[in-house]
Amino acid sequence: MALLAIFLLGIGNFTLHKAVLESKHPLLGEIPGFSRVLGGRLTLATEFIILLAAMLLAGNGWPGIAWAYAGYSGLNGLAAWLILNRRV
Template sequence: MAIAFILLLGIGNFALHKAVLESGHPLLGRMPWFIHMLGGRITMATEFLVLLAALLLAANGWPGLVWAYAIYSALNAAAAWLILTDRI
């Protein structure tokens, strides 16, 4: 059950991440050059590695990690909301 919940949160994180990358927000222009080098693929790969680590840890006896990943997802959602609604 923990793995399924983390996977669903991960799908949401990827969707929010892609929406922020495609938003064209001025904050994206202030990121270092190496972030833009591959069109945001580096940040998507980092997002994937965080999801993979959470899934592997939960599968190997760390079911409490769901709470940590849920907090991470909530922070991602809050940041995406601030960026996508031009509150920042």
């Protein structure tokens, strides 16, 4: 169950991440140049590594990691909402 929850939250995180990258928000111009490599795909790769680590931990007897990943996803959601609604 933890793996399914993490996987579904991961889909949401990727969706929000992609929406933020495509928003052309002025804040994106403030990130360092190495993070903008390949049009933001480096940051998407980082997102994938975090998802993979959470799923591997949950699959190897750490079901509580789902709560940590849910917290991470909540913070991602809040940050994406702030950026996409131009509140920052």
